[in-house]
Amino acid sequence: MNDSPFGHAHKHGDCYATWFIRRNATALAGKYGFNEDEADDIAQDLSLHLLRQWPQYEPAKGKVTTFIQNVVNGKICELLRDQRRLKRDYRSEIPFSEAAKAAEYGLLDGVRGQSDVSDQQRVELRLDCDDILATLPDDLREIAERLKEQCPLAVARELGISPTTLRRRMAELRERFAAAGYGDE
Numbered sequence: 001m002n003d004s005p006f007g008h009a010h011k012h013g014d015c016y017a018t019w020f021i022r023r024n025a026t027a028l029a030g031k032y033g034f035n036e037d038e039a040d041d042i043a044q045d046l047s048l049h050l051l052r053q054w055p056q057y058e059p060a061k062g063k064v065t066t067f068i069q070n071v072v073n074g075k076i077c078e079l080l081r082d083q084r085r086l087k088r089d090y091r092s093e094i095p096f097s098e099a100a101k102a103a104e105y106g107l108l109d110g111v112r113g114q115s116d117v118s119d120q121q122r123v124e125l126r127l128d129c130d131d132i133l134a135t136l137p138d139d140l141r142e143i144a145e146r147l148k149e150q151c152p153l154a155v156a157r158e159l160g161i162s163p164t165t166l167r168r169r170m171a172e173l174r175e176r177f178a179a180a181g182y183g184d185e
Helices: 016-028 036-056 064-087 096-104 119-134 138-147 152-159 163-179
Strands: none
Touching: 016 036, 016 064, 036 064, 064 152, 119 138, 138 152, 138 163, 152 163
């Protein structure tokens, strides 16, 4: 086994990991709340994550390119989730210890990423969601709870189910929320 995920030959000239990371970092830059000039920072985060995960690679279980794709895509899900969190209401999502960081990013101005619902509506929504979750079977409740913090691929991987099975269960969750009055209108 190679000691590094970098250096595996690829048809585009760079090593596969470098090419795949650069391609995805460039695609994310300027979108999803990232600045246009953040491609290098995103690529560095993805590279560091890949290096940290590399000891888990087992050649007998799959190709190196598949491992690289899965690790990088998982980190991209995490980065996107973090970006969405920064856009949410800082009072309900960001711990007090991160208030200074929120102010630095302009999240305390009451405009950026703020929803058009009042605090009372937000509390009522959380209570309604808690009531709906309480009526779910254990397996669906666990999926719903995990989806609050993780991307679907990570949830499927952790639960040991296929992404297709997870999508079916997510559709069932949507149906249950819609039956309770929280669906597409």
